[in-house]
Amino acid sequence: MTPTRETFGNIPLSSQLAFYALAAASVAIFCWGVWRRVKLWQLGTSINARDLLAGSVAAVWQKLRGGAKRVAIDAGAQKRVFGHGVGTVAHVSMYVGFMALFVGTVLLEADNVLSHLHHALKFHEGTYYIVYEFTLDVLGVLFLVGTLFFLARRMVKPPSLGHRATDWYVLLAFLAIGVTGYVVEALRILWQQPTGIGADCSPVGLWLAGWLHLGEAEARHSHFIVWWIHSFLVFGFIASIPFTRLFHFIAGPANIFLTKTVLGVMPPVTMEEVEATGRVGPADIRHFSQQQLLSLDACMECGRCEEVCPAFATAKPLSPKRVVQDLKGAMEKTAAALTAGKEADVPPLHGATIAPETLWSCTACSACVNTCPVRIDQLTFILTLRRHLVAEGALSGTAATALRRMQSNANPWGLPAAERTNWTDALTPKS
Ligand code: HEM
Ligand code: SF4
Ligand code: SF4
Secondary structure, eight states: OOOBOOTTTTOOHHHHHHHHHHHHHHHHHHHHHHHHHHHHHTTSBOOOGGGGGOSOHHHHHHHHHHHHHHIIIIIISOGGGOSSHHHHHHHHHHHHHHHHHHHHHHHHHHHHHHHHHOGGGOOSBHHHHHHHHHHHHHHHHHHHHHHHHHHHHHHHOOTTSOOOHHHHHHHHHHHHHHHHHHHHHHHHHHHHOOOTHHHHTOHHHHHHHHHOOOOHHHHHHHHHHHHHHHHHHHHHHHHHGGGSGGGHHHHHHHHHHHOOOOTTOOOOOOHHHHHHHSOSSOSSGGGSBHHHHHHHHHOOOOOHHHHHOHHHHTTOSOOHHHHHHHHHHHHHHHHHHHHTTOGGGSOOTBTTTBOHHHHHTOOOOOHHHHHOTTOOOHHHHHHHHHHHHHHTTOOOHHHHHHHHHHHHHSSTTOOOGGGTTGGGGGGSOOO
16 A cells, blocks of 8 residues: 555545634734734834845846845854853754755645645545655654753753743743644554554654554544644634744844844944934934844844853953844834824833943944844944944044043053053064
8 A cells, every 4th residue: 555644534524624724723813913014114214125125037137136145144054152062062953854845844735735726636545655754753862852952952041041031931931832733643643543654754753652552433533632732722822922032033034134234344334324414323212224133033032142252251241142132122112102192101222221331341342243144234223323432422432532642642551652652662672
């Protein structure tokens, strides 16, 4: 007999219809959640995203090529996730497993639709079926191993990692989705009784089936129940993506695609801009670009920028991760104030959101930008905010002193010009 299985085997038509209705509802919640975030990004200055798609196919490709390449390498091949020890291995493991399960589910649905159109179009059988089942069975284990590592890490609570209650929900949901997926497979094996390679190609499900001592009727009944539990968990997961840390796998690649950051290059300020706006640098969140606001949503609080920041390491009042999170908070508060029609409640960025000492603690070393897995440009946020302080004459502390000394003595330490060559004394050869 050709190895295969029915997509909705043991599931009555009424449940299949309910399944599709719930799938549509979860996708609708997902889209609504994404749209709410897009509305927040629209508070920023326009990046003329539509222009990206204007012109001939060759011209459009020319504009999109760089971003597409970055997404493929940084996010697709996870290049920027590398370099973080076991965290990297766990993420890549979870990512590969997740992508395999996602593609596998899409293929399964494609087979279901095509085989309903014409039975000759069914492709989920024979050698394809064996390779498919085996690959997904093995890669599903990778997904679970990565998830278990992240759960263990959350219990240890490394200080640089952000913690929210929803992080537990995400990881426990992943664990439950993986485990119930295997239980559904084991129960299906028990009632379907495949033989030979048709059973061996699902090693994990087969192994689990060996532990469950159930007759065919019991296996069918349990299969139906666990199939529904598994489906509910998956729908809950889809709907929750825009409301949890999982949103980084949408906003992350989007930011990687749109970012224009070149290390060491500050965005220019033009006189026309200053005349039009009456200010230099951002004073509230609407003065950042739409791409910069999107980048705030890409942050998954991994803490990697904080770990490499020399200011943070020397106990200065600066954490690049905190800056990003505080700006994100300001974005949300601004949207809420504007929705309520209360312009006066729009939080100012300086002081209320980010203290001047935080901004002046930055050494502009770029280590945070260089290490961020989703290419958030913390440094440009900080430097443009500083620009505003300088333009407003709101300099204080060591920065103000250094600038005053530069003006009077041409060096930030205030040393007299006559002592400029003193350092060469130590180099004078002893006679
Ligand atoms: C699209 C490209 C992606 C990038 C660049 C990315 C990057 C990252 C990074 C750097 C972390 C922190 C890991 C660490 O601390 O070492 C993280 C966390 C996480 N990622 Fe991704 N990720 C991506 C896609 C995905 C996908 C597709 C999933 C779905 C399984 C996923 C699920 C998670 C989860 C659940 C966490 C949090 C783990 C925890 O609670 O500690 N990511 N991601
Ligand atoms: S650029 Fe500033 S915030 Fe970023 S790592 Fe260096 S000192 Fe820290
Ligand atoms: S800004 Fe980037 S490196 Fe820093 S915590 Fe967020 S995602 Fe991680």
